[in-house]
Each structure stands twice: as structure tokens, then as C-alpha cells.
Amino acid sequence: MEQLKKAIRERGKVLSDEVLKVDTFLNHQVDTHLMAEVGKEFALRFKEDGITKVLTIESSGIAPSFMAATDLGVPLIFARKKKSLTLTDNLLVSQVYSFTKQQTNDISVSKDFLTEDDRVLIIDDFLANGQAAFGLIDIVKQAGAHVSGIGIVIEKSFQPGRVKLDEQGYRVESLARLHSLEDGKVTFLDETVSVQS
Amino acid sequence: MEQLKKAIRERGKVLSDEVLKVDTFLNHQVDTHLMAEVGKEFALRFKEDGITKVLTIESSGIAPSFMAATDLGVPLIFARKKKSLTLTDNLLVSQVYSFTKQQTNDISVSKDFLTEDDRVLIIDDFLANGQAAFGLIDIVKQAGAHVSGIGIVIEKSFQPGRVKLDEQGYRVESLARLHSLEDGKVTFLDETVSVQS
Numbered sequence: 338m339e340q341l342k343k344a345i346r347e348r349g350k351v352l353s354d355e356v357l358k359v360d361t362f363l364n365h366q367v368d369t370h371l372m373a374e375v376g377k378e379f380a381l382r383f384k385e386d387g388i389t390k391v392l393t394i395e396s397s398g399i400a401p402s403f404m405a406a407t408d409l410g411v412p413l414i415f416a417r418k419k420k421s422l423t424l425t426d427n428l429l430v431s432q433v434y435s436f437t438k439q440q441t442n443d444i445s446v447s448k449d450f451l452t453e454d455d456r457v458l459i460i461d462d463f464l465a466n467g468q469a470a471f472g473l474i475d476i477v478k479q480a481g482a483h484v485s486g487i488g489i490v491i492e493k494s495f496q497p498g499r500v501k502l503d504e505q506g507y508r509v510e511s512l513a514r515l516h517s518l519e520d521g522k523v524t525f526l527d528e529t530v531s532v533q534s
Numbered sequence: 535m536e537q538l539k540k541a542i543r544e545r546g547k548v549l550s551d552e553v554l555k556v557d558t559f560l561n562h563q564v565d566t567h568l569m570a571e572v573g574k575e576f577a578l579r580f581k582e583d584g585i586t587k588v589l590t591i592e593s594s595g596i597a598p599s600f601m602a603a604t605d606l607g608v609p610l611i612f613a614r615k616k617k618s619l620t621l622t623d624n625l626l627v628s629q630v631y632s633f634t635k636q637q638t639n640d641i642s643v644s645k646d647f648l649t650e651d652d653r654v655l656i657i658d659d660f661l662a663n664g665q666a667a668f669g670l671i672d673i674v675k676q677a678g679a680h681v682s683g684i685g686i687v688i689e690k691s692f693q694p695g696r697v698k699l700d701e702q703g704y705r706v707e708s709l710a711r712l713h714s715l716e717d718g719k720v721t722f723l724d725e726t727v728s729v730q731s
Contacts, residue, residue: 366611366647367596369604396592396612399564403600407566414563415593450563 338378338512342525344371345491345513351521355465355493356437363490364397364462375512376404379460379488382510383409386485388458390414390451392477394444394469401490402460409458414451416444416473429479433472436465444469446476453481464489464511467498474507486510493518494526535575535709539722541568542688542710548718552662552690553634560659560687561594572709573601576657576685579707580606583682585655587611587648589674591641591666598687599657606655611648613641613670626676630669633662641666643673650678661686661708664695671704683707690715691723 350358362368379402391406393399394416406413419442428445435442451457459473470487477484484507492499492511495518502509514526547555559565576599588603590596591613603610616639625642632639648654656670667684674681681704689696689708692715699706711723 360644361646365614365644366609367600367603369600369610370607372600373604396596396614399593399596400600400610403564403566403569403597406564407570410567412563413566413597417562417593447557447562449558 338375340371340374341490341513344368345515346523349523351518351523354517354519355496357491357493357515357518357523359491363401367400369400372400373404375401375490376406377408378512379405379458379510380408383458383486383488386458387456388485389455390482391458391460392416392446392451392473393460394418394473397462398460401462402488405458405460405488412450414446416446416476418442418444429476431472431475431479433468435468444472444476446480448480451477451480451482455480455482456485457482458485458488460488460490462490464492464498464502464509465496467501470498470502488512491515535572537568537571538687538710541565542712543720546720548715548720551714551716552693554688554690554712554715554720556688560598564597566597569597570601572598572687573603574605575709576602576655576707577605580655580683580685583655584653585682586652587679588655588657589613589643589648589670590657591615591670594659595657598659599685602655602657602685609647611643613643613673615639615641626673628669628672628676630665632665641669641673643677645677648674648677648679652677652679653682654679655682655685657685657687659687661689661695661699661706662693664698667695667699685709688712 344362348361391413393402427448430445457477486508489511492514494514516524516526516529545558588610590599624645627642654674683705686708689711691711713721713723713726
């Protein structure tokens with residue numbers, strides 16, 4: 338998605354070989370026009386798949402998935418990272434290990450909102466090691482629902498998440514695929530010369 | 535806003551005299567059609583006010599404010615409740631006491647995204663004691679920016695937040711105002727018989 342790649346190039350900040358800061362348009366300040374376009378693009382790519390729910394994870398997943406769910410005409414569910422007063426039982430729970438924070442957190446979704454009839458589109462802001470994606474997949478499976486696909490705003494293709502999801506046969510649609518952040522420079526996968534046969 | 539009041543009546547759940555659970559359409563599962571209408575209503579009410587930024591707080595504030603910022607054509611900023619790896623300094627910080635959780639938490643916004651030229655619309659899902667609203671106001675003031683108004687999805691008018699904001703001269707636009715949750719029943723302010731002169 339060219340508009341997104343342009344934002345990453347011009348407004349993203351490479352903090353290290355593995356960390357891209359995008360708080361100017363995605364996960365702190367939100368460029369609502371761009372995130373609306375991102376959501377529409379997800380909806381377009383999954384419009385033939387009979388999606389009944391979009392599932393994301395708080396907080397950064399909400400903005401890019403809002404318009405996807407709106408355009409698909411289905412509810413958006415955001416998994417909670419911690420328990421709230423009014424959400425204490427009746428939960429589907431999975432564990433997500435965060436490499437950046439080096440800790441494991443529970444994520445949870447109420448059993449009321451996912452059933453075995455659901456066809457679920459999972460959306461998240463980043464795909465790196467795949468921990469969040471597999472946590473969300475686990476929750477969908479616990480509900481007996483179907484994972485129709487995974488929509489990712491920014492994929493760090495140099496980390497193993499994408500390969501692991503591919504290996505397990507999941508359909509992944511990433512709107513920007515980062516080949517490398519080395520030397521402080523963003524390179525996208527489709528800008529590299531392929532040497533594979 | 536009739537559509538919102540209908541959702542509260544039909545899909546909300548009164549847990550006590552003070553707690554209304556709305557996780558079927560607002561803060562866990564999101565009715566994206568309804569929240570898009572909520573956002574458009576905020577945009578309509580503040581369209582003449584020269585708003586340059588919409589400010590909310592993660593996570594439940596993001597969905598109802600997304601379309602407000604989109605329609606106003608301005609960025610959405612969500613205050614963070616905890617520090618992230620890529621957001622460690624250069625912060626405007628305020629404290630918010632949560633009566634339900636009985637603890638004080640920092641909320642923070644990067645100094646990069648609010649300047650003294652900004653005219654800010656603050657949006658939140660609930661207004662009860664006003665703690666979150668005053669925390670966000672404090673952050674806007676620290677930046678030297680102007681608070682143009684406060685948009686609230688559901689106001690618990692029987693708790694003191696609204697009165698405190700009124701007393702300090704802030705413009706508050708609440709789309710649903712709850713008079714009472716007593717006896718397990720939702721009563722809206724505009725459904726009560728006024729005995730005031």
C-alpha cells in the first residue's frame with residue numbers, strides 16, 4: 338500500500354535494527370485519514386470471505402481495524418490486555434509473550450462475542466515474532482470459530498512471525514512489509530532484488 | 535442521541551446503582567456503525583470551533599473518537615496509560631485516580647503532538663467523577679494548548695464530573711446523560727420531569 342509506505346518512509350523513525358517508531362501516525366498520534374484507508378484496504382481484501390467479526394488487540398490495533406469492521410458491516414472486538422472490573426469471568430484467555438517488554442501477559446475476550454459460527458478477521462498493527470497473532474488465533478480457536486485471515490499494517494519480514502503463520506497455512510495480508518531496518522534505513526520487501534529461484 | 539440511548543436501553547447491562555456495562559457495543563465489542571455515528575455527531579457539534587486535534591485516552595476512547603477526528607480532518611491522539619519502550623521521555627504526564635480500580639495511574643502524551651497553537655477536542659467514553667477528563671485537560675494545559683470542549687459518549691449525571699466541568703466553564707457535549715441506574719433501570723436525564731425553575 339503506497340500511501341502507507343510513504344508514511345513509514347517520511348514519518349517513521351528507525352530506533353534500531355529491529356524497532357521502527359510510528360507514533361506520528363499509528364500508535365499514539367493517529368493519522369485518521371491514512372488509518373481509514375488502511376481499514377478500507379483490509380475490508381477490500383477480505384470482502385469475499387464472509388467475515389462476521391473483526392478481532393484486534395488494544396490499543397494500537399483499534400484505529401486501523403475500525404474502518405475495516407465498519408466497511409465489512411461487522412462488529413469489532415478488541416482483546417483486553419488486563420482484566421477490568423466489569424469483565425471478570427466468562428473469558429477466553431491466551432498468553433502473549435512480549436519480546437520488547439520481556440514479559441508474558443494474558444489477553445482475553447468475552448465468550449459472549451465469539452461463537453463457533455463466526456468467521457474472524459484478525460487485525461494488528463505490527464507482525465514481528467507473531468506472539469500477538471498466535472494469541473488471538475488461540476482465542477478464536479477456543480471459541481470454535483474460524484480464522485479467515487490476518488491483516489497486518491506493518492510486517493517486519495526479517496522476524497519470524499510471517500513465516501510461522503505461512504507454515505500453519507494462515508492467509509496473511511500485510512499492507513507494508515519491511516525487509517530491513519539496518520543502518521537506520523527502511524527497506525521494503527518489494528524493493529529488494531529477489532535472488533531466489 | 536436517540537440511536538445511542540436505544541443501544542444503552544437494549545444492549546447495556548446495569549450491574550449496580552453506579553455501574554453500566556456496555557461491552558456489547560462500546561468498550562469490548564464495538565458496534566462500528568453506531569460508534570461511527572457517535573463520532574460524526576461529535577464532529578457536527580464542534581465543526582465551527584477550529585479544532586486541530588482530537589485527544590482521547592486508550593483504549594475505550596479510540597473507537598468513538600476515530601470518526602470524529604476523521605470527519606473534522608484532524609489527527610487523533612490517544613493518551614497512554616503506561617509507558618512503552620518507544621515512548622519513554624519527552625512526555626506530558628498527568629495523574630488519574632480510578633474510583634473503580636482504586637488506584638492512581640499516570641497518563642501521558644508526547645510533547646511532539648500538542649503545541650500552544652492547538653485547539654483540542656477531548657473525547658471519552660464515560661464521564662463519572664471527571665478524573666480522566668481533568669487529567670486530559672491538565673495535559674492540554676501543560677502543552678499551552680486550548681481546550682475547545684469535551685465530548686462524552688455516556689455521562690453519569692448523578693456523579694460529580696459534569697458539575698465540576700461546568701463550574702470551571704468547559705463546554706461539555708454528552709450524547710447520553712444518565713439520570714439514574716437505580717433498581718436496575720436506566721433513566722436518562724431528559725426523561726425525568728424537571729422541577730427546577
